[in-house]
Amino acid sequence: MRILIVNKFYYPRGGDCTAVFSTEQLLKDKGHEVAIFSMQKPENVPSLWEKYFPKEVSFSVNTGFFSAVGRIFYSPETVRKFKRLLADFQPDVVHLHNIHSYLSPVVAQIAHQKGIRVVWTLHDYKLICPSYTCLRNGKICEACFKKKFNVIRHKCMKNSHIASILAYMEARWWNRNKLSRLTKTFVSPSRFLKSKMTEAGFSPEQIEVLPNFMPNKLAWSTEKEDYYCYTGRLSEEKGLDVLLEAASQLPYKLKIIGDGPLGAQYRKTFSHPQIEFCGFLPKDELYPIVQKARFLVVPSIWYENNPFSIIEALCMGTPVLGAKTGGIPELLEAGKNGDLFTPGDNAQLRDKIEALFTSGENAFDYKNIASEAYNKFAPDTFYNKLINIYSHF
Numbered sequence: 001m002r003i004l005i006v007n008k009f010y011y012p013r014g015g016d017c018t019a020v021f022s023t024e025q026l027l028k029d030k031g032h033e034v035a036i037f038s039m040q041k042p043e044n045v046p047s048l049w050e051k052y053f054p055k056e057v058s059f060s061v062n063t064g065f066f067s068a069v070g071r072i073f074y075s076p077e078t079v080r081k082f083k084r085l086l087a088d089f090q091p092d093v094v095h096l097h098n099i100h101s102y103l104s105p106v107v108a109q110i111a112h113q114k115g116i117r118v119v120w121t122l123h124d125y126k127l128i129c130p131s132y133t134c135l136r137n138g139k140i141c142e143a144c145f146k147k148k149f150n151v152i153r154h155k156c157m158k159n160s161h162i163a164s165i166l167a168y169m170e171a172r173w174w175n176r177n178k179l180s181r182l183t184k185t186f187v188s189p190s191r192f193l194k195s196k197m198t199e200a201g202f203s204p205e206q207i208e209v210l211p212n213f214m215p216n217k218l219a220w221s222t223e224k225e226d227y228y229c230y231t232g233r234l235s236e237e238k239g240l241d242v243l244l245e246a247a248s249q250l251p252y253k254l255k256i257i258g259d260g261p262l263g264a265q266y267r268k269t270f271s272h273p274q275i276e277f278c279g280f281l282p283k284d285e286l287y288p289i290v291q292k293a294r295f296l297v298v299p300s301i302w303y304e305n306n307p308f309s310i311i312e313a314l315c316m317g318t319p320v321l322g323a324k325t326g327g328i329p330e331l332l333e334a335g336k337n338g339d340l341f342t343p344g345d346n347a348q349l350r351d352k353i354e355a356l357f358t359s360g361e362n363a364f365d366y367k368n369i370a371s372e373a374y375n376k377f378a379p380d381t382f383y384n385k386l387i388n389i390y391s392h393f
Helices: 015-029 065-073 076-089 106-113 161-173 176-182 191-199 240-247 263-269 283-292 308-315 346-358 366-376 379-391
Strands: 002-006 033-037 093-096 117-121 185-188 207-209 227-231 253-257 275-279 296-298 320-323 338-341
Touching: 002 015, 002 076, 015 033, 015 308, 015 379, 033 076, 065 161, 076 106, 093 106, 106 117, 106 176, 117 379, 185 191, 185 379, 191 207, 227 283, 227 308, 227 346, 240 253, 240 263, 240 346, 253 283, 263 275, 283 308, 296 308, 308 320, 308 366, 320 346, 338 346
Parallel strands: 002 033, 002 093, 093 117, 117 185, 185 207, 227 253, 227 296, 253 275, 296 320, 320 338
Antiparallel strands: none
């Protein structure tokens, strides 16, 4: 089978890119031909297909803002290059990931017009929330599920009228009816995201649930050290302020791995002897820390989808204390592979951290956590269902 994978970024950046790279390699390993369509970026991983990538655009007012705005709705360069790639590669399936703004759903429209099956993996809530996260002022918001104008009313996009107006126009132009018509199957990594898509008017029959997978079997360890950790982006939706506040009131070591827009602020506000900010680390440095941690904490306040950070930790035999939001509860079972707490509840999070530490190192069967997680998120399990999605007409 010939599969064309489309994502607006093609470098290690977030969960969508992790999914793209791992899916690309898995399909190649299984004997399929795979091509990539993305946007030109200096950080991109080299690709045989980069000559087809449209040039980079930026929504900064000082660097080609109007060209970027045009990219949202219709870009002659994107259309021309995508059509050329379709003609040269002749895919059986076009598999979309994150495409809004920098590429736009015009690629789905072109593929559909040419009779090519379009499959779309959802990594966030963009199709039902113009600002992606279902968050407003740090709180869950679903107002745009029914009335997209709310994104303007509340300045949800970057707290900017201009950005919010653009997000509204994008949502109206690439609306639910149009996207449903252009897409054969939407792939949701969590049952939760599927439920929200359905609440917002998408047909449940058009959405298949397929969790992310772990490409390689990871080493696990029963030798846990006296610290717990967080891995990921340092940004508002991740709920880190709640975790850091709780950590500053406890005598246990917390290692924060990652960086983001609030990194400098967190380092200044939560300078504490029990909190270590490790910055961004490559996988070969990150994994040993997670393997030996007593547990990982995922304190998100937004509707997490199917976090790779949790899947990786479980596959390494490390329990996870996760916020009871989005798709996180689908991955965790209290007392077996971790625990759950109410998102944003500082006191409850603090109590749960203390309970996990005082329960001792033998509170969990680390080997069983790793074994069950890898079986659940094995490449072959993912591959077999994905091929069924590709092939089912």
